[in-house]
Amino acid sequence: MVVLTSSTREQDHGTRRGAGSFFHAAAFHPIVRHFAIFAVLIGAWEIGARTGTIDPLVLPAPSAIAEAMWRLFVTQRNIWWHLLVTIGEVLAGFTAGSILGIGLAIVVGLNPMVRKLLKPYVIVLEATPRIAIGPLIIAALGFGWSSKITIVMLVCFFAPFINTLSGMLSVNEGAYELFRSLRANKWQIFTKLMLLDAMPVIMAGLRLAMASALSGALVAEFISASEGMGVLLKRYTASLNMASAFGCLLTLTALGFAIYRTMEAVGNRIVFWRHAPQMDAVSRRRQAQWQRNWGA
Amino acid sequence: MSTVQQTGATDQATFRLFSIATTLLLHLSIFAALIAMWEGVIAAGLVNEFLLPRPSRIAAAIGKLYLFDRTIYWHFAITMYEAVAGFAIGAAVGIALAVSSALNDTFRRYVAPYAIVLNVTPGLALTPIVIAWFGFGWGSKIALAAIISFFPIFVNTLAGLTQSDADRLEMFRSLGASRFQIFWKLRIPDALPVALAGLKIGMTTALIGAVVAEFAQATEGVGVLMQRYSFSLDMAAAIATLLSMSLMGLILFSIMELVDDRVVFWRRDARMAVISRKRAAAFARENPGLQTNNKHNAGGRQ
Known part of the structure; x- marks a missing residue:
């Protein structure tokens, strides 16, 4: 962008x-x-x-789309519940998937042997269209929320995993040397150097995961579900109510935009040292705290 | 002297072969152990066989799909075709738009807001609409693959084209290069690695698009097969189909890797060496008088 x-x-x-x-x-x-x-x-x-x-069946008039959106959000208010369901699935799946991805990457990243042995599996997993596992999960876990959350989790597990791994491996040599010469123990090196160094890359991975989480939830709902934005979209298109379908699509665009901005804001908070104004604010606050505590 | 060098080289080659063999053996034995463990866990009844079939069942399903029934080949070819055709369309549109945006600032400024909106829309959400537009046949799958593979290609190509090294641009300018020369000899080569990374992402995305469109509504393709087996609760065959999709992904990805290797050869040391040797040989052939530096290389090729 x-x-x-x-x-x-x-x-x-x-x-x-x-x-x-x-x-x-x-x-x-x-x-x-x-x-x-x-x-x-x-x-x-x-x-x-x-x-x-x-042809209004191909592209409904903007006024018709606006009218449909008014109906969806204000008069009939039937979109809210579906929107909520989808957001819930996305958030739950994203949280589970990123915890799994980052956790596994930390376990694996600390051990070079495991890393080497895992490589072929990672390559195969990377090439697989991960969303393709959808029907399998739905058949195994049923048509409810649990299958959607599992699909979202599997879809967004990979990006944080890979990014955490590569972030932790590309630690600054000079900084590592300095930590060692100041006799930092393993835990300190891990928390204060590796994890912090990897943070920007991890955040990038989480952003990717969040974007794919929304797609994952929608596809899972397309395959088989009774509620959620995917179901609503599919239902409207199947009944050729294209104006409402486009209304749903625009809502999803807004949702995607909101997710994008939120992730960006969260990223700037967490990796504040990469972001100049945020860096200033944090260092000012830390300085004030220091002065309060030590009365300099 | 040459014999000493040769034995050294042979030793090195033997050593490399040996280390490759041990790594391969290690990987294979670990894979076998994992499979055996999986088989054992299910044989012991710790996991519901219905949810996770045994590896032997999956192997049998693969055999059935590929050797006895041979059902998968047709579906495999269709999905591949859809993904590649969609990718080609997405790449053509993406690269054309990226080049025009890079060449013309005004165009870029007016395209930007729409591109941003398109980017935050989850592309797969278009699935039902695309199917309503293009019907239940191949067209809708190709269209979805094209739509969702377009964006990474567009963004990466544009990023590559607009991020030329400032010093080199200065150099080109001071040597009086024309706009045309700057574009072909500086910006295009600078953009290629990034653009190819985008094409690689686009290829995998196109496959996802084709498969998802098949999930939504289709009569043939791997996605249909996957859905059919899953919903008839034939989990072993479903996993076999999933593995076929991995294979497709691997094939497409390796093709892109190969293209990457050929096109941006200067980023890979080994390829770089081969190409420069070839060019040196060509140079020596064309200019027989100037063999001082390239003699060795030219001899090596003949």
């Missing part, structure tokens, strides 16, 4: 244009233009749908 959004030219673009006239600056400000383009696109889509150029 950094690639897409970071553009140093964006800032001086406005000023360069704006130097000419005030009208130009206001009308052609990037955000205004973004909105204008968006409005034009939506308008063309609406007109296309109204005049019948676009």
Whole structure:
């Protein structure tokens, strides 16, 4: 995302244009233009749908989608329960999967022999489409929540596992040397060096896992379920109520965005030293605490 | 002197062969022990055989699928075809959009918000909609594979194209390289490793897309087979199918690795050596007068 959004030219673009006239600056400000383009696109889509150029069974009109969303969220309110079920499955599966992944990686990562022996299995597991185990789990554990949570767990186990492993193995040599020469014991090296060093990579793994957790839950619900966003989406599409289906899809986009931002915020909190403003805040707080305690 | 070198090399080769053999033996014996333990645990009745079939049953199911019934080949080929076709479409669109975004700042700025929205949408959520659009046949599977493999390819290619080394760019500029030259000789080679990493991810994602679309609605393909066996509670055959999917993933992944090896050869020492030897030989052939440095290498190739 950094690639897409970071553009140093964006800032001086406005000023360069704006130097000419005030009208130009206001009308052609990037955000205004973004909105204008968006409005034009939506308008063309609406007109296309109204005049019948676009088949509403393929792409329902934006107004119809808005209406469907209003119905889903406000009048009928039937989406809330399904949304809650899916979020619950995602959170439970993600928690279980990441604990399993990180825990296993710590056990394995500390032992080079085990690591070597595990390699072929990891390669096979990496190549397998992990979501494919869905029908098997549902057949084994039934149609309820437990099978969905297990599927989500298996889907998001892998990224934290791999990332924790690689993070712990790429410890800074100089820092390791320093720890050893200051006679840090194994536990100290593990908690204060390896784990901390691996933290940014682990967080990246957790972000990946969270993104795949939502997909995993949806696919599990597609395969067989009685509640959840996947079921709702499938039901609306099967009855060719495309406007409501798109409403569900937009809700999932919002959910995905919320998950993305939350994970980013949590990441900045936990790996604060990678994030300058957060780093300042934390060091200021620690300094204040130090001064309180020792009255410097 | 050459004989001494040769025996040294042979010794080294023997040693390497020996160490590979021991590692392989170790892996095999551990695998055998694990399988035996699994078999034993179920034979002792500690785990419900219904939930986790014995390895021998799974082996029998594999034999049945591949040798006696030979049902899997057709489904295997279909899923592979869907995944590869979807990947090709996703890659073509992704690379085209990435190149246009990299070449044109304005285009990138206006595409960015839509790309972000598309990225946070779980692609697999589109499954029912894609099936409603493209029908129950192959088309919908290929479409889903294309849609979900598009994004990693697009983002990685764009990242590669926009993150050229500033010093090298400076160098190109000061030597008066044209825009065209900067693009082909600097930005493309710089982008290739990252783009290929994206293509590798896209390949695995495309397989997931094809399989998930088959779960949702299909009449043929490995996903259908998997679902059929699971729901008829034939767990051994279901696990055998799952292993076939691993095999597919491995095949596709190794193809991508091979392509990676060939295309960004300068990132791999061994490939780099081979290619430079080849180029030196070609150079020596074309310029017979200039054999001072490349004589040894050219001789080695002939």
